[in-house]
Amino acid sequence: VSGTAMRASQEDFENAMNQVKLLKKDPGNEVKLKLYALYKQATEGPCSIPKPGVFDLTNKAKWDAWNVLGNLPKETARQNYVDLVSSLTSSSKSSSQAKPGADRERQGYENLVVTSEDGITKIMLNRPIKKNAISTQMYHEIMLALKTASKDDSTITVLTGNGDYYCSGNDLTNFTDIPAGGVEEKAKNSALMLRDFVGCFIDFPKPLIAVVNGPAVGIGVTTLGLFDVVYASDKATFHTPFGHLGLSPEGCSSYTFPKIMGPAKAAEMLIFGKKLTAREACAQGLVTEVFPDSIFQKEVWTRLKAYSKLPPNAMRVSKQVIRNTEKEKLHAVNAEECRVLRERWMSDECINAAMNFLSRRAKL
Numbered sequence: 320v321s322g323t324a325m326r327a328s329q330e331d332f333e334n335a336m337n338q339v340k341l342l343k344k345d346p347g348n349e350v351k352l353k354l355y356a357l358y359k360q361a362t363e364g365p366c367s368i369p370k371p372g373v374f375d376l377t378n379k380a381k382w383d384a385w386n387v388l389g390n391l392p393k394e395t396a397r398q399n400y401v402d403l404v405s406s407l408t409s410s411s412k413s414s415s416q417a418k419p420g421a422d423r424e425r426q427g428y429e430n431l432v433v434t435s436e437d438g439i440t441k442i443m444l445n446r447p448i449k450k451n452a453i454s455t456q457m458y459h460e461i462m463l464a465l466k467t468a469s470k471d472d473s474t475i476t477v478l479t480g481n482g483d484y485y486c487s488g489n490d491l492t493n494f495t496d497i498p499a500g501g502v503e504e505k506a507k508n509s510a511l512m513l514r515d516f517v518g519c520f521i522d523f524p525k526p527l528i529a530v531v532n533g534p535a536v537g538i539g540v541t542t543l544g545l546f547d548v549v550y551a552s553d554k555a556t557f558h559t560p561f562g563h564l565g566l567s568p569e570g571c572s573s574y575t576f577p578k579i580m581g582p583a584k585a586a587e588m589l590i591f592g593k594k595l596t597a598r599e600a601c602a603q604g605l606v607t608e609v610f611p612d613s614i615f616q617k618e619v620w621t622r623l624k625a626y627s628k629l630p631p632n633a634m635r636v637s638k639q640v641i642r643n644t645e646k647e648k649l650h651a652v653n654a655e656e657c658r659v660l661r662e663r664w665m666s667d668e669c670i671n672a673a674m675n676f677l678s679r680r681a682k683l
């Protein structure tokens with residue numbers, strides 16, 4: 320949020336509050352938290368209320384969002400609130416206007432840009448300010464995009480990220496949105512969603528290519544074992560910090576990684592959270608090829624355009640021959656990983672790690 324000049328009046332602030340009520344599209348949890356925090360700071364000043372308990376996740380997230388603003392002056396908070404609302408209203412106006420070439424760009428995704436061109440459907444994670452962390456809504460959007468791509472007339476499908484990151488993994492604020500049934504219900508719902516999400520990768524029928532434009536974390540790394548080809552910029556890194564987060568592996572990585580790189584190398588990544596460079600990941604077989612970042616996009620897309628012209632049925636059948644014998648096993652592994660994670664999400668180790676991140680005490 321840009322706070323160029325601090326001149327928002329009380330009237331501007333009140334207008335902005337009214338505009339928030341009129342927003343047509345839900346701006347998502349983190350924007351709502353930011354709005355809440357700026358509102359509180361602008362009207363009450365620095366956060367001085369007691370910190371909510373560790374299990375009161377919603378109020379804890381609100382408290383964290385407010386508290387992180389520290390001693391930000393009330394006027395600056397008011398200006399930032401007005402700027403944020405103005406950016407929300409202008410983006411909703413521009414997204415409701417018809418765009419030229421919209422036939423090739425699939426509309427309706429909040430955090431993805433999906434395009435189909437030259438026989439390639441490109442699904443781009445589009446949440447660069449959060450390093451493409453996957454929110455609950457994004458899990459559903461990615462599933463929908465994959466299901467749609469599996470039936471469209473493209474020959475190959477690509478997943479990539481917008482901005483400097485490929486994906487920073489699961490959005491750690493996903494667990495602040497606790498339903499009436501409490502943490503148990505949240506863990507159960509998350510496990511079901513994760514199982515469906517990973518299932519979409521296991522069952523994807525066409526060649527699936529990851530264009531890893533920058534660092535990848537958590538589920539952004541583990542699912543790579545389910546892609547057919549993985550191209551990486553030399554700026555990419557591969558990090559699965561499950562130990563640090565009190566978690567266990569997902570995305571079928573407990574099976575695919577030992578198979579790809581051998582159990583000893585897989586254990587270093589999945590148990591101890593060793594971060595690999597792109598060249599190390601390539602040497603371990605997780606990445607197909609690494610390109611210098613300066614020529615990454617040009618080289619990769621030239622190659623993919625050539626691949627997309629190959630006979631589509633032959634590519635599908637070849638993928639089936641390579642992958643189908645493993646499918647049943649992969650679904651079983653996915654189910655077991657989700658069962659274990661459901662327990663992990665309710666553990667103190669995991670809850671404390673997420674809270675540390677949310678209160679800015681921990682980073683990878």
Ligand SMILES: CCCCC/C=C/C(=O)SCCNC(=O)CCNC(=O)[C@H](O)C(C)(C)COP(=O)(O)OP(=O)(O)OC[C@H]1O[C@@H](n2cnc3c(N)ncnc32)[C@H](O)[C@@H]1OP(=O)(O)O
Pocket residue numbers: 448449450452453487488489490491492493509510512513536537538539560561564566569676681682683
């Ligand atoms: C429900 C199904 C679950 C499936 C199981 C999946 C498990 C996983 O994926 S485990 C991995 C989870 N990811 C992480 O632990 C990464 C956490 N992020 C970080 O450590 C860092 O943000 C970073 C190393 C990725 C980037 O650091 P830096 O370059 O210094 O940038 P910032 O930290 O300032 O990030 C900018 C902005 O983005 C927010 N953000 C980044 N990653 C996440 C995330 N995973 N979840 C939520 N938010 C994230 C970060 O908080 C910053 O936000 P603002 O402070 O509002 O600007």
